[in-house]
Amino acid sequence: MSLLELKNVSYTYSSGTPFEITAIEDINLTIEKGSFVGIIGHTGSGKSTLIQHFNALLKPTTGQVLLNGKDINQSKQSAHEARFKVGLCFQYPEYQLFETTVYRDIAFGPTNMGLSEDEIKERVREAAELVGLTDELLKKSPFELSGGEKRRAAIAGIIAMRPEVLVLDEPTAGLDPSGRKKILGMISEFRKSTNSTVIIVSHSMEDVASLAEKIIVMNKGRIYKYADVHEIFTKSEELAALGLEVPPVTSIFLKLKEKGLDVNTDIYTKEQAEKELLRYLKREGIAW
Amino acid sequence: MVRDITIGQYFPGNSVLHNADPRLKLVLSFVAIIFIFVCNNFYSLALVALFSVVAVLSSKISLKIILKGLRPMLILLIFTSALQLFYNKQGEVLFTSRYLTITTGGIYTTIFMVIRIICLVLVSSLLTYTTSPTQLTDGIERLLSPLKVFGLKNGVHTLAMMMTIALRFIPTLIDEIDKITSAQKARGANLETGGIVKRAKALLPIFIPLLVNSFRHAFELSLAMSARCYNGGEGRTRMKQLKLQTRDYILMFSMLIFVGGVIALNIIFESVI
Amino acid sequence: MRMTDYDDKKSGKTPLIEFINASYSYDTEEGAETPPAVKDVNFSISRGEFVAILGHNGSGKSTVAKMTNAILHPTKGKVIVSGMDTSDEALEIRIRQLVGIVFQNPDNQIVSTIVEEDVAFGPENLGVPPAEIRQRVDEALKTVGMYEYRLHEPHRLSGGQKQRVAIAGVLAMKTDCIVLDEPTAMLDPVGRKEVISTIKRLNKELGITVVLVTHFMDEAVLADRIIIMNDGRIVKDGTPQEVFSDVKTIRETGLELPIGANLAERLRNSGINLKKGILTAEDFAEAFSQFVVNNR
Numbered sequence: 001m002s003l004l005e006l007k008n009v010s011y012t013y014s015s016g017t018p019f020e021i022t023a024i025e026d027i028n029l030t031i032e033k034g035s036f037v038g039i040i041g042h043t044g045s046g047k048s049t050l051i052q053h054f055n056a057l058l059k060p061t062t063g064q065v066l067l068n069g070k071d072i073n074q075s076k077q078s079a080h081e082a083r084f085k086v087g088l089c090f091q092y093p094e095y096q097l098f099e100t101t102v103y104r105d106i107a108f109g110p111t112n113m114g115l116s117e118d119e120i121k122e123r124v125r126e127a128a129e130l131v132g133l134t135d136e137l138l139k140k141s142p143f144e145l146s147g148g149e150k151r152r153a154a155i156a157g158i159i160a161m162r163p164e165v166l167v168l169d170e171p172t173a174g175l176d177p178s179g180r181k182k183i184l185g186m187i188s189e190f191r192k193s194t195n196s197t198v199i200i201v202s203h204s205m206e207d208v209a210s211l212a213e214k215i216i217v218m219n220k221g222r223i224y225k226y227a228d229v230h231e232i233f234t235k236s237e238e239l240a241a242l243g244l245e246v247p248p249v250t251s252i253f254l255k256l257k258e259k260g261l262d263v264n265t266d267i268y269t270k271e272q273a274e275k276e277l278l279r280y281l282k283r284e285g286i287a288w
Numbered sequence: 289m290v291r292d293i294t295i296g297q298y299f300p301g302n303s304v305l306h307n308a309d310p311r312l313k314l315v316l317s318f319v320a321i322i323f324i325f326v327c328n329n330f331y332s333l334a335l336v337a338l339f340s341v342v343a344v345l346s347s348k349i350s351l352k353i354i355l356k357g358l359r360p361m362l363i364l365l366i367f368t369s370a371l372q373l374f375y376n377k378q379g380e381v382l383f384t385s386r387y388l389t390i391t392t393g394g395i396y397t398t399i400f401m402v403i404r405i406i407c408l409v410l411v412s413s414l415l416t417y418t419t420s421p422t423q424l425t426d427g428i429e430r431l432l433s434p435l436k437v438f439g440l441k442n443g444v445h446t447l448a449m450m451m452t453i454a455l456r457f458i459p460t461l462i463d464e465i466d467k468i469t470s471a472q473k474a475r476g477a478n479l480e481t482g483g484i485v486k487r488a489k490a491l492l493p494i495f496i497p498l499l500v501n502s503f504r505h506a507f508e509l510s511l512a513m514s515a516r517c518y519n520g521g522e523g524r525t526r527m528k529q530l531k532l533q534t535r536d537y538i539l540m541f542s543m544l545i546f547v548g549g550v551i552a553l554n555i556i557f558e559s560v561i
Numbered sequence: 562m563r564m565t566d567y568d569d570k571k572s573g574k575t576p577l578i579e580f581i582n583a584s585y586s587y588d589t590e591e592g593a594e595t596p597p598a599v600k601d602v603n604f605s606i607s608r609g610e611f612v613a614i615l616g617h618n619g620s621g622k623s624t625v626a627k628m629t630n631a632i633l634h635p636t637k638g639k640v641i642v643s644g645m646d647t648s649d650e651a652l653e654i655r656i657r658q659l660v661g662i663v664f665q666n667p668d669n670q671i672v673s674t675i676v677e678e679d680v681a682f683g684p685e686n687l688g689v690p691p692a693e694i695r696q697r698v699d700e701a702l703k704t705v706g707m708y709e710y711r712l713h714e715p716h717r718l719s720g721g722q723k724q725r726v727a728i729a730g731v732l733a734m735k736t737d738c739i740v741l742d743e744p745t746a747m748l749d750p751v752g753r754k755e756v757i758s759t760i761k762r763l764n765k766e767l768g769i770t771v772v773l774v775t776h777f778m779d780e781a782v783l784a785d786r787i788i789i790m791n792d793g794r795i796v797k798d799g800t801p802q803e804v805f806s807d808v809k810t811i812r813e814t815g816l817e818l819p820i821g822a823n824l825a826e827r828l829r830n831s832g833i834n835l836k837k838g839i840l841t842a843e844d845f846a847e848a849f850s851q852f853v854v855n856n857r
Contacts, residue, residue: 042750052470083475083476084476095464095467095500096472096497098496112478147618157475158474158475173747174746176776177815179618203750248820252845256846256849256850259846260850261853270820270824270827273824277833278833284857285857300675300712420674420678422674422675422678452674455674456674459716508664508670509669512664514657515632515661516657516730517658519686525688526694527684527694527695528678
């Protein structure tokens, strides 16, 4: 079932002046309920502008954005509601923390929803648990947390709104390997426990390939391709032409293929790689 | 949007005005602004307008940008000229009805005011359009350098450095305000409705992160400046030396002609305002 | 234990930077004793080396970077730059002239509103004559490939371009060594490539000593030598091949193996003995196909 639908959406900055720039053009897109979608594209391809249409932060210059079949830009009310149904977490969200305690910061969204005190409490606890923040940390000022903890607190602030769609812009940017792993694990956990739809924008092909089922490739403000992960990453030349790369693991298999080894190149994660290499060796009678 | 404002921006180029000494530009802009107000009849006003147009043309800055810079003034211009036109009762009556009377005095002052304001905006924005902020602060620092005699030696340099950094960080902070605002809106922050107290309170989620981030910027910048051997104004040299050149003297001479012209026309012709 | 075996191997070169039992603790407001950010660190860096310092966030690697040019002074022990003690305030400027730093956030290290004026900032502080500054600025901007952008406003540049301007700012000071503190952490893949290839060129073509602080394994493998930090201490110091063959230490310090090493390790655990020293994707593809040929 389609949850989020964009119909002929275009967006022009500084519209009506000589300085107008069209950031996205003629976008037609359907996000299925419960799917996990990755958005890739180089800087300036329109990814950020696109995702800000999902929760009515930007109103399309032309076209429509439908959530559950309803136009979210119909009224101020509908736009306001869309913010809670589509939780959008920006890049470096830790720089938006502002409250006196982590608890209150996570509660900001739910409070704006006008929920009861008890309901807010429950949601904050739930979100905090999901991202792995202890009660101890909830009492602290957000400015006392470490970088990785701040990032998780900020994401918890979005999760606490219990959005139907969680949109994350570069959730692992600037983190070290263990911080990255934590965030990625958390995102999978969120999806599993809530069955929500998740959309993730990332420069890391590895992250996208390991999490997402479908991928949107943006180029010059348009959707270049929207397809299953394997369909996108088997076309490495096409991606290269757009200034994008395949995941590092996939690049190894493409190289092996080039060297005349008959391996499957439809491989994105290290786990898959290990299996495929062993399978190949077995088949060739080299290992057993 | 905030980023559409061009006043105070710099547009790199290679014109007579771009290459002129910033100290000279500062002084000449000041003189020009005074003489925009000194003119008191249509002949000297015409000279002022001509001067402004020539100045704009010699900056080689695209007309688009110039017009965009004028746009924010439009409402002010319309509003004040309407006031002048309808409430100034000097001179001959040209038109009258129950509610309004239009007089020659009204028309004259309106024309004067509109042209003066436009010229004022043009001339003063040309200064920033053609002078990089660093050159500008450099110019201010050197113009103020006689103050060093009064024991303000480091003060002048510090002031100039502060201005440079402030100018450097304006676009960064504007970007940041945009980002924080979007992020808080995405959490349902309501910034548009409610009374003054409620709206002021609603700004806290934007103001606090902005403040915290500004401190971070300031702290990191100070480290970066130390790492590049910054140690106050003492012993510093400048890549771009300020030395008046022939073209600067030509500029000065043209300014003298303009000033003399305005004075002469003011004396020869009768004042109309 | 002093970890200077590597230095001994390269004997003949004088050390440019030397950490001798150096520790650093950040002050707290209450005056309470905080665990030191850097504990009893010993290493030296020779002229012309390309050293990567690896570690997770909070491992002390950034603190070490700031200690190399007297931004932070060791609270215990010594840091010596070309024979000068960084704790001696009178030598501060001379030390910073030898060792320049590029920081993580490209926005927070550009002082001026015009690219070329920003690059001139360092030499201006040093009191270099104007004509020479002009020459140095042009040269530095050409080296990092930003000469055409010399009159641009920094805030309109991409992250990678801004970092290259920051590098030019250090080059214009004619430093012997450039320390980069996670210079690519905030950049997109294109920007990362620009910056990394610039760094490599500075080291290989101009012979500038490079210290690259990073948590990207694929960047660290480019160095001649890797120092791994954990919990304020140096836990490993050697060539990339040496360092990444110690899988246990890498895991324990919250780091990852580079992609090639990772796959090779996985296969080894299944009894496939690929050759040692595989680091990158290229290495792996090469070694694996060789293995297939040899065992067919």
